[in-house]
Amino acid sequence: MNKINQFDNIGMKVGKNERLLSIHTLRDSHAEKAYKRAKELIEVHYPIDDDDAFRKSFTGYLRKQIAKEKYITSIEQSINWIELDNLSKTYLEYQVNFDAYSYDLELINQSQVNMWKLCEKLCKTLNASKDISIDFGSISFLEYNGEWMPSFDEISMLK
Numbered sequence: 064m065n066k067i068n069q070f071d072n073i074g075m076k077v078g079k080n081e082r083l084l085s086i087h088t089l090r091d092s093h094a095e096k097a098y099k100r101a102k103e104l105i106e107v108h109y110p111i112d113d114d115d116a117f118r119k120s121f122t123g124y125l126r127k128q129i130a131k132e133k134y135i136t137s138i139e140q141s142i143n144w145i146e147l148d149n150l151s152k153t154y155l156e157y158q159v160n161f162d163a164y165s166y167d168l169e170l171i172n173q174s175q176v177n178m179w180k181l182c183e184k185l186c187k188t189l190n191a192s193k194d195i196s197i198d199f200g201s202i203s204f205l206e207y208n209g210e211w212m213p214s215f216d217e218i219s220m221l222k
Contacts, residue, residue, distance in 0.1 A: 075176045077215060078168040087159040094158035101150040108138040118158075121151040168215045175221050178204060182213035 101121040102111060109128060111117050117124040122144060129139055170176050182204050189211040206214040 090157045091159040097150045097153040186211040
């Protein structure tokens with residue numbers, strides 16, 4: 064069997080990367096606040112017809128609209144261009160394309176899958192045993208957060 068294909072179909076999803084998902088959700092929320100504020104600044108003077116183009120560059124969008132329509136040049140003086148530019152930079156820096164990421168925690172080889180299954184059995188025993196006094200500092204491949212569970216970070220390091 065070819066080494067590259069040796070582990071085909073071995074992958075096993077064992078959870079979600081909640082930490083990364085939470086970070087991305089907060090970042091995207093910050094971006095959306097910047098977007099909404101920019102929209103408020105503009106729509107007082109000019110309706111936004113193309114939301115996708117507006118999201119690419121708030122200032123760029125408005126400048127193109129002003130260049131196309133001579134009658135709105137009077138708007139140019141009433142816009143806070145510095146704030147709009149800062150909002151655009153914030154939006155572009157913090158927005159998250161959720162489709163570009165996989166938040167699945169996945170084991171990719173047989174030794175990782177085997178260790179995960181073994182750790183699940185050990186955790187089930189440790190968590191069910193009220194008589195066992197657990198005074199361990201740490202157990203390899205396990206983590207304790209109110210209950211024992213396999214440690215994805217440690218298990219995923221196995222080759």
